[in-house]
Amino acid sequence: MYQKYYRQFLQGAAESAASGAKAPLHMACHSHHYWPDITLEAVQQYWQDSARLADSKWGPIFEQKIPAWQAAVARVLNLPAPDRIALAPNTHELVFRLISAFDLSRPLRILTTDGEFYSFTRQLQRLEEEANVEVTRIHKEPYDTLAERFEQELHHGHYELAYASQVFFDSGIAFPDLAGIAGRKPERTEFVIDGYHGYFARPTDLGEIADKVFYTAGSYKYQGAGEGLCFMSIPAGCTLRPLYTGWFADMAELENRADQVGFADNWLRFAGSTMDYSTLYKAVAILELFEREGITVEKIHEYVRGRQQQFLATMDSAGHPLLNRQNLIYHDLERGHGHFFTFDCTTAQRARQLQEELLTRGVLCDRRQQLLRLGFAIYQDENETFQRVFS
Structure with missing residues (x-):
């Protein structure tokens, strides 16, 4: 079929x-999906555009390809604001950019589980070497009581950041009622859903919690576009100022450089720097194909x-x-x-x-x-x- x-x-x-x-x-x-046949043509198109346009390729990339991809991802996840979907080569870059927005001279309390992916787990272990960082890990098992135990701690512990996987990478088990927990989170807590094993696999509707969570995922696995393209949705009204920031975040003001570091009220707030956009071409081609075919x-x-x-x-x-x-x-x-x-x-x-x-x-x-x-x-x-x- x-x-x-x-x-x-x-x-x-x-x-x-x-x-x-x-x-x-x-x-x-x-781990790695086969790529649909259409991705070969997409990679060749990226090469042709780069060879033909040289530095002028950034116009089509930022004015056409990125908005097309953001709009498609927003449709898949029922996100109301496509221009609030940031992109980067990997989710770790985006998550650490978010963490860097907290004042690390003050206590930082993070709630998570003992079943998160290696990159986040390792990063937390390194952060815990700092005296003012405190991490609480809720045991994922037994799964029957995970939602209750996690939410109880979330409201009891006064956390700045909560982070949990939509689907656990080591078992394939979906976190019970994670969207509901995120929707009921305390106002002070930023909430991240690691959706890498959920995006383009399990039907996911973020419409009701779009302004309460950061949702991260990428194209490497279930979308079948390969490595090098990940994203993070940003809640409306987000005023966080990442310490770890790149020149793309200042792109709108390059012609009018100011002494102060400003941030746009869209995906560029969490933007980094130059990356390879061949996977962007592949991802757009796949999403457009599936939409045409009703997949x-x-x-x-x-x-x-x-x-x-x-x-x-x-x-x-x-x-x-x-x-x-x-x-x-x-x-x-x-x-x-x-x-x-x-x-x-x-x-x-x-x-x-x-x-x-x-x-x-x-x-x-x-x-x-x-x-x-x-x-x-x-x-x-x-x-x-x-x-x-x-x-």
């Missing part, structure tokens, strides 16, 4: 199979859930010693899960051995220590039974 948009990758798999190797079953798509996040999510149900049915009848319900980490498979499954293999060695074994059967996946992750995407054939995973 959707495979026709990924023929370059799937044809390569078929050619590999024709040469004697097993055609790969790509189940590492929570929505809701349809993608429905298709992936069908693949996941097929996988579970095959798994339940296979009796695999590691890939089974006992080792599957989940909370609510019907409503509260992302687009990958995680199995706890108890040791890193077992996870590595299983990953290598799956590779011999043409199944591509990844792992995090003892956790083996298997992902699902729209370019997986709807007739795929996943039998080879359990053979």
Whole structure:
């Protein structure tokens, strides 16, 4: 059904199979999605524009491509103000720019969970070396009580910043009622939702909380545009002044330089500096293609859930010693899960051995220590039974 948009990758798999190797079953798509075929033309267009226009390419990029991409992202997430969607090469740059806006000479209290991605976790550990930074981590398990425990602490602890993942990177479990918690946050607390494993995977409506949260995500995973393009939505009325700032943030005043550091009331408030915009071209091309073809996040999510149900049915009848319900980490498979499954293999060695074994059967996946992750995407054939995973 959707495979026709990924023929370059799937044809390569078929050619590999024709040469004697097993055609790969790509189940590492929570890490790196195949790119739709249209991205080849988009990259070539970026090269052509850069070669033809040289420095003049910034006009089309800032006047056409960035607004087109912001508008498309805003439609996907139901954000009311596309010009309040900042972009950068990675989410870490954007999040640290936000953190730098706090007065670090005063106490900074941060609430988060013990299940956040490595870059944020490492950054917090470094910040905690400063005497005035205090971090509280809520245990993500048990998931049944996570929402209640997190929100109770949020209102009790007088935090300047709260940060939590929409979908946890190590398990695929969606944070229960995270949007509701963010909507009820204290006025003094800035709230960040790490949406990297939710954006373009789970249907997400930020309309009611757009002016209460910063939402970060990127194009590397589920949108399938590759690395190098991330974004952060900015609440209306935001007056934060990042200490970590770049010359793009002053772009509107380059001709009238002032002694004071000013900030625009749009995405440029959190802008950085020059970056490679080839991924921007790819992302715009994908979003325009999907809109023309009527491919929505809701349809993608429905298709992936069908693949996941097929996988579970095959798994339940296979009796695999590691890939089974006992080792599957989940909370609510019907409503509260992302687009990958995680199995706890108890040791890193077992996870590595299983990953290598799956590779011999043409199944591509990844792992995090003892956790083996298997992902699902729209370019997986709807007739795929996943039998080879359990053979």
